[in-house]
Amino acid sequence: MIAGLICLIATLVIYGLSKKLYRVHPKVYLSPLLITPLIVVAVLMWVKIPYETYYSGGKWLSNLLQPATVAFAVPLYKYYDVLKKHAVEILVSVLSGSVVAMLSSAVLAKWMHLDITLVTSLIPRSVTTPIAMNVSEVIGGIPNITAVFVIITGLMGAMLGPVVMKMFHIENEVARGVLFGTSAHGTGTSKAFELSSLTGTISSISMILAALFTLGAAPMILSLLMH
Incomplete structure (x- = not known):
């Protein structure tokens, strides 16, 4: 002790x-x-x-x-009007990004002939750690390994995010927030808040939505890939 x-x-x-x-x-x-x-x-x-x-x-x-x-609910309340205005765009973008993240992880892991346990541990890597670990446990992965993949994903997202924004001239704060929140969860959200309060807020809601979508879709995606 x-x-x-x-x-x-x-x-x-x-x-x-x-x-x-x-x-x-x-x-x-x-x-x-x-x-x-x-x-x-x-x-x-x-x-x-x-x-x-x-x-x-x-x-x-x-x-x-x-x-x-x-605690991310605090900035969400502050920018409620902006979130309401762009609700559809945010929902569609985060859902698309979450599905692509899970599918790409699973397909890549299977292509590399990784053990099924590693495949299931990789699938929820793009969401915040506590939810990713829970999803991993539900679908048969190893939560601690998932946590490692989550950290790596977050760091890579925070590192490559500014490069992607510059390459594709992404200047809209809502788009930037969705990019960071969907692809790099908490680490990306911290980076998003460095850009602006609004970008960080959008990233927060994107991160939460990505976690919810992953929680619901991960078992179905895994089931499809196993057949």
Whole structure:
């Protein structure tokens, strides 16, 4: 118990320091979501602390992801009129993006002849971590592996998002928000808020919608691919 608590405190300290570094040097490769797990894993391997011991304290951080996701409701209320005006475009875009993300993950995994467990773990990679882990468990995947894919997807989305926007001249804030929220969930939403409050808000609702669509469609897509 004490060892788990120490691991929890160490994780928070490492995250806090990496976040300060990111504020000074806002580069994607210095993102706290990338730096923190790398340092934590390195430390655990160095001092030979088993994952079970770390998770006994670290699980509290995972539990906090769910209320943190609910907190996105605050900016949604602020821009309710904008969301209402573009509701159809947002719904259609997020639904299309979510289906493509799941299908591309499953097809690519099967093409590479990955184990069925890895295939199911990959399918929900484009939604926020707590929901992705739940979906993964429901369809027979490994939640912890799914969490790793979610982090990788988020970092890649936050990194490639600005490149895509520049390449295709995407300047509309609603379109930018949908892009980040659908493809890169929480990490992309953090990046979207760096662009503007409205872009971040649209990204928030897109992330939530993508999670709901994935929750409902993932079992059906997996069932189709297995036949």
